[in-house]
Structure formats: structure tokens, C-alpha cells
Amino acid sequence: xxxxxxxxxxxxxxxxxxxxxxxxxxxxxxxxxxxxxxxxxxxxxxxxxxxxxxxxxxxxxxxxxxxxxxxxxxxxxxxxxxxxxxxxxxxxxxxxxxxxxxxxxxxxxxxxxxxxxxxxxxxxxxxxxxxxxxxxxxxxxxxxxxxxxxxxxxxxxxxxxxxxxxxxxxxxxxxxxxxxxxxxxxxxxxxxxxxxxxxxxxxxxxxxxxxxxxxxxxxxxxxxxxxxxxxxxxxxxxxxxxxxxxxxxxxxxxxxxxxxxxxxxxxxxxxxxxxxxxxxxxxxxxxxxxxxxxxxxxxxxxxxxxxxxxxxxxxxxxxxxxxxxxxxxxxxxxxxxxxxxxxxxxxxxxxxxxxxxxxxxxxxxxxxxxxxxxxxxxxxxxxxxxxxxxxxxxxxxxxxxxxxxxxxxxxxxxxxxxxxxxxxxxxxxxxxxxxxxxxxxxxxxxxxxxxxxxxxxxxxxxxxxxxxxxxxxxxxxxxxxxxxxxxxxxxxxxxxxxxxxxxxxxxxxxxxxxxxxxxxxxxxxxxxxxxxxxxxxxxxxxxxxxxxxxxxxxxxxxxxxxxxxxxxxxxxxxxxxxxxxxxxxxxxxxxxxxxxxxxxxxxxxxxxxxxxxxxxxxxxxxxxxxxxxxxxxxxxxxxxxxxxxxxxxxxxxxxxxxxxxxxxxxxxxxxxxxxxxxxxxxxxxxxxxxxxxxxxxxxxxxxxxxxxxxxxxxxxxxxxxxxxxxxxxxxxxxxxxxxxxxxxxxxxxxxxxxxxxxxxxxxxxxxxxxxxxxxxxxxxxxxxxxxxxxxxxxxxxxxxxxxxxxxxxxxxxxxxxxxxxxxxxxxxxxxxxxxxxxxxxxxxxxxxxxxxxxxxxxxxxxxxxxxxxxx
RNA sequence: GGAAGCAUAGCUCAGCUGGUUCAGAGCAUCUGCCUUACAAGCAGAGGGUCCGCGGUUCGAACCCGUGUGCUUCCA
Numbered sequence: 001x002x003x004x005x006x007x008x009x010x011x012x013x014x015x016x017x018x019x020x021x022x023x024x025x026x027x028x029x030x031x032x033x034x035x036x037x038x039x040x041x042x043x044x045x046x047x048x049x050x051x052x053x054x055x056x057x058x059x060x061x062x063x064x065x066x067x068x069x070x071x072x073x074x075x076x077x078x079x080x081x082x083x084x085x086x087x088x089x090x091x092x093x094x095x096x097x098x099x100x101x102x103x104x105x106x107x108x109x110x111x112x113x114x115x116x117x118x119x120x121x122x123x124x125x126x127x128x129x130x131x132x133x134x135x136x137x138x139x140x141x142x143x144x145x146x147x148x149x150x151x152x153x154x155x156x157x158x159x160x161x162x163x164x165x166x167x168x169x170x171x172x173x174x175x176x177x178x179x180x181x182x183x184x185x186x187x188x189x190x191x192x193x194x195x196x197x198x199x200x201x202x203x204x205x206x207x208x209x210x211x212x213x214x215x216x217x218x219x220x221x222x223x224x225x226x227x228x229x230x231x232x233x234x235x236x237x238x239x240x241x242x243x244x245x246x247x248x249x250x251x252x253x254x255x256x257x258x259x260x261x262x263x264x265x266x267x268x269x270x271x272x273x274x275x276x277x278x279x280x281x282x283x284x285x286x287x288x289x290x291x292x293x294x295x296x297x298x299x300x301x302x303x304x305x306x307x308x309x310x311x312x313x314x315x316x317x318x319x320x321x322x323x324x325x326x327x328x329x330x331x332x333x334x335x336x337x338x339x340x341x342x343x344x345x346x347x348x349x350x351x352x353x354x355x356x357x358x359x360x361x362x363x364x365x366x367x368x369x370x371x372x373x374x375x376x377x378x379x380x381x382x383x384x385x386x387x388x389x390x391x392x393x394x395x396x397x398x399x400x401x402x403x404x405x406x407x408x409x410x411x412x413x414x415x416x417x418x419x420x421x422x423x424x425x426x427x428x429x430x431x432x433x434x435x436x437x438x439x440x441x442x443x444x445x446x447x448x449x450x451x452x453x454x455x456x457x458x459x460x461x462x463x464x465x466x467x468x469x470x471x472x473x474x475x476x477x478x479x480x481x482x483x484x485x486x487x488x489x490x491x492x493x494x495x496x497x498x499x500x501x502x503x504x505x506x507x508x509x510x511x512x513x514x515x516x517x518x519x520x521x522x523x524x525x526x527x528x529x530x531x532x533x534x535x536x537x538x539x540x541x542x543x544x545x546x547x548x549x550x551x552x553x554x555x556x557x558x559x560x561x562x563x564x565x566x567x568x569x570x571x572x573x574x575x576x577x578x579x580x581x582x583x584x585x586x587x588x589x590x591x592x593x594x595x596x597x598x599x600x601x602x603x604x605x606x607x608x609x610x611x612x613x614x615x616x617x618x619x620x621x622x623x624x625x626x627x628x629x630x631x632x633x634x635x636x637x638x639x640x641x642x643x644x645x646x647x648x649x650x651x652x653x654x655x656x657x658x659x660x661x662x663x664x665x666x667x668x669x670x671x672x673x674x675x676x677x678x679x680x681x682x683x684x685x686x687x688x689x690x691x692x693x694x695x696x697x698x699x700x701x702x703x704x705x706x707x708x709x710x711x712x713x714x715x716x717x718x719x720x721x722x723x724x725x726x727x728x729x730x731x732x733x734x735x736x737x738x739x740x741x742x743x744x745x746x747x748x749x750x751x752x753x754x755x756x757x758x759x760x761x762x763x764x765x766x767x768x769x770x771x772x773x774x775x776x777x778x779x780x781x782x783x784x785x786x787x788x789x790x791x792x793x794x795x796x797x798x799x800x801x802x803x804x805x806x807x808x809x810x811x812x813x814x815x816x817x818x819x820x821x822x823x824x825x826x827x828x829x830x831x832x833x834x835x836x837x838x839x840x841x842x843x844x845x846x847x848x849x850x851x852x853x854x855x856x857x858x859x860x861x862x863x864x865x866x867x868x869x870x871x
Numbered sequence: 872g873g874a875a876g877c878a879u880a881g882c883u884c885a886g887c888u889g890g891u892u893c894a895g896a897g898c899a900u901c902u903g904c905c906u907u908a909c910a911a912g913c914a915g916a917g918g919g920u921c922c923g924c925g926g927u928u929c930g931a932a933c934c935c936g937u938g939u940g941c942u943u944c945c946a
Contacts, residue, residue, distance in 0.1 A: 586909080
């Protein structure tokens with residue numbers, strides 16, 4: 001078969017993914033093996049694959065494929081989130097483009113458009129994950145608005161309501177005027193913003209012409225002011241106790257109140273109090289029983305209650321009112337000011353704090369078992385630094401605003417009768433039963449359901465339970481087998497939104513944590529360190545990258561530089577490194593295949609140094625990888641395998657066993673080489689599944705697939721062999737360096753004479769050495785060889801003879817440099833050993849190594865000095 | 872305003888329990904090679920005040936304090 005010059009990724013990816021699917025390798029059903037389960041963080045149903053997903057899902061796939069090799073029954077559950085606010089925003093935008101106004105549609109009409117949209121565009125991301133090679137159990141694909149899932153959400157709502165943990169109430173909430181919905185605190189992003197601080201004076205209600213000046217960044221809220229507040233110990237305002245003043249423009253008479261909440265340093269030390277539009281003002285309002293005047297409509301325009309500018313947007317009013325305050329003589333001055341402004345996570349609209357009737361979930365009780373699970377490491381965080389963050393949040397947790405003024409989502413299961421009495425039930429029938437029990441004359445159709453729907457996270461917190469059918473039967477076999485899941489892989493950004501709440505849901509509704517471990521990936525940033533985001537447009541198109549460089553190269557690039565919890569600075573050179581790596585392995589395979597025709601059973605098989613060494617190296621790396629994976633140090637693990645394959649296998653091993661041109665190759669060496677290559681491919685497979693599977697099958701006829709191959713138990717490597725390998729490499733490098741420095745061309749043949757105690761080592765490696773340094777002869781000697789290049793390797797002396805004239809000055813310099821280094825090294829060691837405190841305090845094994853260093857260095861110095869004296 | 876993290880080669884980062892045969896990798900750079908697997912490659916080389924200052928210790932890139940700079944989270 002003709003093999004292409006380079007690895008052709010497109011075909012291989014297509015072919016193997018289909019093959020794995022056909023073989024059913026991704027599918028899992030409970031059996032006698034231990035389970036290894038991951039539930040995928042469900043992406044938004046409208047989402048498309050971006051860098052964050054690529055990182056997150058590659059990590060999960062690596063974990064799953066590793067576990068599979070170790071004999072676990074692996075199950076990775078895919079799915080999508082209905083993402084209520086994000087999806088609704090998209091559907092509204094789509095309708096607008098079609099010239100349809102959401103407000104003119106009925107709820108049912110809108111929802112049918114939304115479902116249509118979901119069927120058409122939803123789940124694109126899942127098919128994109130296939131391109132990345134994700135070994136997901138597609139039979140288990142879930143959606144957070146599936147019928148069964150919906151029912152589970154209803155059940156949880158009703159249970160919590162019946163326990164009194166869900167309630168309805170008027171409180172200050174974060175209002176998104178663009179999406180026209182309430183948001184939870186977690187959905188508000190605070191950004192540092194350049195604003196103006198306006199100073200405005202309010203006329204005191206007194207005979208004298210006296211004013212009190214306040215500072216505000218939101219002058220448009222003046223119309224909702226119901227008090228001015230100053231610090232009780234502020235001498236500037238002490239005389240105003242019991243006084244009133246007038247709100248500018250509308251001349252409402254409001255009291256001046258005194259509270260030590262006020263920061264004396266800020267502005268003028270006087271605060272305007274607008275209970276309807278600021279949480280702190282609201283609390284002051286409660287304390288002093290101030291009236292609440294809501295001056296905003298739900299779209300961010302001013303309401304009738306404002307009395308002025310009615311129907312105009314709040315930001316337009318901000319400009320206008322300043323002009324009007326100037327005219328009225330209330331404007332004093334303005335200053336540049338930098339403050340934190342809240343923005344909607346989804347729509348990027350400026351959040352308006354607002355009083356509103358919403359549904360709330362009391363978190364105090366729910367959070368307790370979750371906090372404990374994390375603090376006692378029943379749920380273990382990687383990296384552990386997130387534990388503190390988690391605790392801090394959980395200990396200061398506030399009630400969760402769970403209602404949203406949206407249509408796309410689970411509708412709140414509360415019904416009202418004509419008098420406004422409320423009936424909560426999982427279904428309308430249940431609610432009606434309660435209603436009719438209280439009202440014997442009840443008629444069907446008299447109840448009206450709450451218009452709001454639930455926060456998306458109120459459904460996704462059930463994800464690890466409900467994908468295994470918790471609601472239908474909490475004692476079912478699947479839930480018992482797969483739950484708690486093993487590892488959750490997610491971004492630290494959603495630790496509160498999602499991770500914390502899943503733990504709460506698991507602990508409270510099922511009595512079991514949802515996962516053992518949480519691996520937090522970093523944030524993917526571009527070269528300039530900016531977070532990759534759609535709005536910045538700095539996220540590369542992943543499907544393009546996969547198409548051009550291959551899925552394996554993409555996986556390599558995101559894995560090689562992403563330790564847990566550390567941000568990933570994405571750089572396309574890593575993509576090239578990954579592609580080159582695939583290519584390197586492809587060519588190594590070609591090389592081995594070329595030998596196939598030259599295999600002979602006649603050739604002696606005595607020379608096994610290279611094989612023995614390579615096998616020891618593999619064992620060594622296997623052990624370190626096992627350890628690294630346990631600690632989720634995936635990038636380190638990949639680096640180790642990369643170097644094992646590229647450096648040890650390709651650069652050393654293959655060159656060591658490579659037959660000379662035209663020469664035959666021992667069948668034993670050939671077969672061992674393929675064995676070795678196979679075990680390397682297996683180690684790498686979880687990271688780069690496609691190229692490894694492809695090469696695995698091209699190496700020789702296989703009865704199985706690499707993906708399904710099981711790892712054998714690791715054992716400890718022979719340390720002597722490893723040391724000899726290092727020595728051999730050093731020998732080769734030293735001689736090659738000398739060749740370069742003495743202008744010997746690669747084709748110039750040399751003779752090597754060695755003065756050593758370790759003749760066995762040189763004899764074992766003789767053939768390898770000869771080939772690697774292009775020596776026609778290797779011999780042992782006890783004395784210096786005249787006219788040769790003299791080198792020192794440890795305590796061995798090497799003499800290189802050739803036909804080319806030797807310039808001894810370069811050698812002298814080199815040896816002298818080495819001698820100087822060794823001498824100063826010796827000095828530092830001896831200084832230490834002569835330090836009495838060191839000898840008495842240091843651990844014995846440390847002292848022993850120092851002694852060994854001393855004697856080794858002394859021997860080296862002697863060797864170098866002898867060589868130097870001969871030049 | 873509160874909290875956490877980071878600072879090591881030109882760049883991106885490793886460096887676990889303190890121990891000079893550990894200051895390391897990849898990329899980039901320089902030199903020489905179109906050597907019959909691979910120029911997307913091979914061989915070799917150079918490059919660092921481990922952010923500054925103080926402390927603990929026989930010994931500090933590593934522990935403690937402090938200063939500076941950056942990042943993130945929360946209010």
C-alpha cells in the first residue's frame with residue numbers, strides 16, 4: 001500500500017468516529033465493571049462550539065478514554081440546556097427580523113416559534129462535538145425541557161414550596177430592562193465604568209435661603225427621592241435635624257434623616273434616598289418607613305410616578321435632567337468618577353435595581369449539606385484553591401430569585417383564582433384539586449397560571465440526577481450504578497450558578513452528592529490575554545481549525561498548555577506543534593513499515609539494549625502519567641508522552657535499531673518495535689484518538705481497536721537500564737558536539753578509542769554508538785591516543801581520530817571550561833561538607849549524596865586534568 | 872471597599888515534601904545539514920539577578936514578612 005507523505009486527518013477522523021459509533025463503543029449500560037461517569041455541562045441549545053467548549057470537552061474525553069482503558073464502564077452523558085433568557089433573546093431577535101413583534105404574540109404562539117427554532121438550530125453544538133472526537137453516549141442525550149425533565153423541575157418546585165422554602169414576595173431585584181425580566185445576583189456582571197458624579201442642591205424648607213448638596217451618579221432617580229440622609233455625627237448638617245427639603249423640579253417635600261450608614265468622606269456626606277431604585281436606599285427606607293416611588297417602567301423608561309419625562313429612556317433623561325437642574329439653579333458641579341455598574345450577563349443592558357414581586361428560594365438550609373460536602377472533601381475541587389471561594393459564597397448566601405418574566409422555560413406551577421388566592425401543584429389538575437377542595441362550587445377554567453417561568457439554573461441543578469431518571473424512579477438501576485458521577489469538568493465562572501446548586505440539589509433531593517471531583521478548567525484567552533468571546537470576535541472558528549489542522553491537532557493545542565484552573569493563552573503555534581506531532585508519528589510508522597520487507601529470522605537477536613532501554617522508559621513514563629492523571633495534571637501528562645514518543649522513541653530508539661541501508665532486520669526487533677509503538681499509541685490515544693487509531697491499524701493487522709484496548713498493570717522500570725540509556729545519549733551528544741566544533745562533516749568517518757572501567761556498557765552499545773557517531777571502529781585503550789580529539793565523559797576518556805586536521809585550541813578551551821566548572825562545583829560541595837552545622841543538621845542521605853558528589857567530582861577533575869596535560 | 876491568585880529564558884509556562892550532577896520544557900533565535908521516515912525534519916549551540924527588599928534555616932526559585940506590578944472573584 002502506498003502511504004501518503006503526511007497524516008491525512010480528514011479521512012481518518014470521519015472513518016474512525018463512524019467506526020467507533022458502529023461498534024457501539026460509546027454506549028454504556030450497567031454491568032459488573034465499576035462505572036466511570038461524567039455528565040457534560042449542557043451547552044446552550046442555541047450555542048455553537050467555541051474554544052471554551054473545545055477545552056472543556058477535550059478534557060472530559062481524555063478522562064473518559066483513560067478510564068475506559070483502565071477497565072471502567074465509562075458513560076459520558078451529552079445534552080443541552082434550554083437556556084431560557086439566552087434562547088428567548090435569540091428567538092425574539094429572529095422574530096423581529098421577520099417583522100414579528102413578540103408582544104403581539106400569545107404565549108402559545110411564541111412558544112411554538114421557539115420550539116421550531118430549537119428543532120432547527122438547537123443541538124448543532126452536539127454534532128460539532130463529534131468532529132472533536134468526543135466519545136459521548138449519544139443514546140443518553142438529554143434536554144432540560146424534555147417532558148420528563150420538566151416534570152422533575154415541577155416536582156422540586158412543589159416540594160420546596162410545601163416545605164416553605166419557596167415563597168413569593170416583593171423585594172429589591174436586578175431588573176434587565178432589555179430582556180424585561182428579573183435576574184439573580186449571579187447573572188449581574190459588575191464592570192468598572194467611567195461615569196460622572198453630579199452635585200445637586202436641594203432647598204431646605206426654612207425661611208432662609210439654604211441648600212443641602214448631594215452627589216449622585218444617577219440624577220434621573222431624583223424624581224423618586226423620598227429622603228436625604230446624613231451622618232448623625234456630621235457637624236456640617238447637625239443643625240438640620242428634624243428639617244425637610246424639596247426635591248428639585250418637582251418640589252416634593254422630603255425629610256432629612258440621620259443614619260450612620262452614611263460615608264462621611266464620600267461626596268458631600270449627604271445622600272439622596274431613592275428606596276425604589278437602590279438596595280441600600282431600600283434598606284434605609286424600610287428602617288425609616290419612607291414611601292417608595294417607582295419611577296421606572298419595565299423597559300427602562302420613566303413611569304407616570306416620575307411625574308416628568310414620562311416614557312423617555314433613563315439615559316436620555318439623565319442628560320435632560322442635568323440641563324433642567326442647571327436652569328432651576330439646583331445644579332452645582334460635576335466630576336469624573338469611576339464606579340462599578342451592573343450589566344446583564346445575557347443582554348449586556350445596564351441593570352436597574354427595582355422593587356418587584358418575584359418567587360424566591362430560601363438557600364440557608366439547602367446550602368448547609370453542600371458546604372459540608374465540599375469542606376470535608378467528599379466533593380473534591382481541583383485545584384483546591386476554589387474551596388475558599390466556595391465557602392465564602394456559601395456562608396454569605398442570599399435567597400435566590402428564581403422567577404423570570406420570560407416564556408421560554410418551565411412555567412411556574414402556581415395558579416390563582418379570581419380573588420388572587422394561590423394554589424401550587426405539579427400540574428393544573430393538582431392545583432385545581434386544592435382549589436375545588438376550598439371552593440365546593442368550583443368550575444374548571446377558573447384558575448389562571450402564573451405568567452413567569454423559572455430561572456434556567458433551577459432546572460440545570462438537577463442535571464446529574466435527572467439524566468438518569470431520578471424523578472421517574474429514584475431507586476432505578478441506572479441512577480444506582482452511575483450516580484454519584486465521578487468527575488465534573490467545568491469553568492470556574494459557573495461555580496455558583498451551577499456547581500454549588502447541583503451539590504445542593506443532590507444532597508437535598510437525593511441525599512447523595514452529584515460527583516466526587518470537580519475539575520475546573522481555565523478561561524481561554526487570546527494572545528493579548530483577552531478572554532475569548534463572541535462579542536470581541538477573537539475566538540477562532542473551531543470547525544475551520546479542525547478542518548485545516550485536524551481534530552487531534554486542536555485537541556493537542558488546548559491540552560498542552562492548560563493545567564487545571566489556570567487560564568489558557570491560546571496560540572496557534574501550539575496547533576502547529578500538534579499537527580507536526582501527528583506527522584512525526586505518521587512518518588515513524590512509515591519507517592517501521594518500510595522495514596517489513598527486510599525482516600529476517602536469520603539475523604542475530606543478541607543486540608537488545610535499545611529494546612530493553614525503551615521498555616524501561618515506557619514503564620517509567622507510565623508510572624509518572626498514572627500519578628499525573630490522578631491529580632488532573634493533564635498537560636504535564638501529555639508533555640511526558642509527547643517527549644517519550646518524539647525524543648525517546650523517534651530520535652533515539654528508532655535510530656538505534658534502524659538497520660543500515662540494504663541490511664536485513666531481525667524479526668524479533670521488528671516485532672518488538674511494533675509492540676513498543678503500539679503501547680506508545682495506547683498511552684497517547686486519550687489525547688489524540690484519531691491519529692493513534694489510524695496508525696495502530698496500519699502498523700499491522702489488528703483484531704481489536706485501540707480505543708477499546710485495555711492497559712496492563714504498570715510495573716517498575718529497571719533503573720540501571722535507564723541510567724545506561726542516559727549515559728549512551730550523553731556519549732553520542734558529546735561526540736557529535738565535538739564533531740561540530742572540529743568541523744567534521746557528518747560524512748567524515750571517525751575512530752573512537754575509550755579509556756574506561758565500564759567496558760561491558762560500551763560493548764553492549766557498540767553497534768549503536770558506531771552508527772550514531774559515524775565511527776568505523778570502536779576500541780578500548782589505557783593510554784592517550786596521539787593526534788586525536790580528547791573528550792571526557794564522566795570519568796571515561798574518549799579519543800576521536802580522523803583524517804581531518806585537529807585544532808587543539810578549541811578542545812583545550814572546552815576542557816578548561818569544564819574543569820573550571822567542576823572545580824567551583826567541588827568548592828561549593830566541600831564548603832558545605834566542612835560546615836559543621838550542615839553535617840550535624842542535614843539528613844544523612846543528603847550528606848551521603850554530597851559526599852558522592854565530592855568523590856565523583858574529584859575523579860572527573862583528575863580525568864580532565866590528565867586529558868588536558870596531553871594536549 | 873473585601874478576598875484570592877500570579878510574577879522563573881525573547882514568548883507561553885513546568886519546577887511536588889526547602890537539599891547545585893535541576894534552574895527545566897515547548898516555541899522563537901543562531902550554526903551546520905535536502906543523511907533513503909519526517910525541511911511540518913535532523914544534528915548542535917547560545918540565552919535566566921527565579922520581580923525588589925528583609926527574615927527563618929546548615930541550606931531558599933520553593934517557607935515567612937514587606938513593597939511593586941498584573942489578573943480574577945465578591946460587594
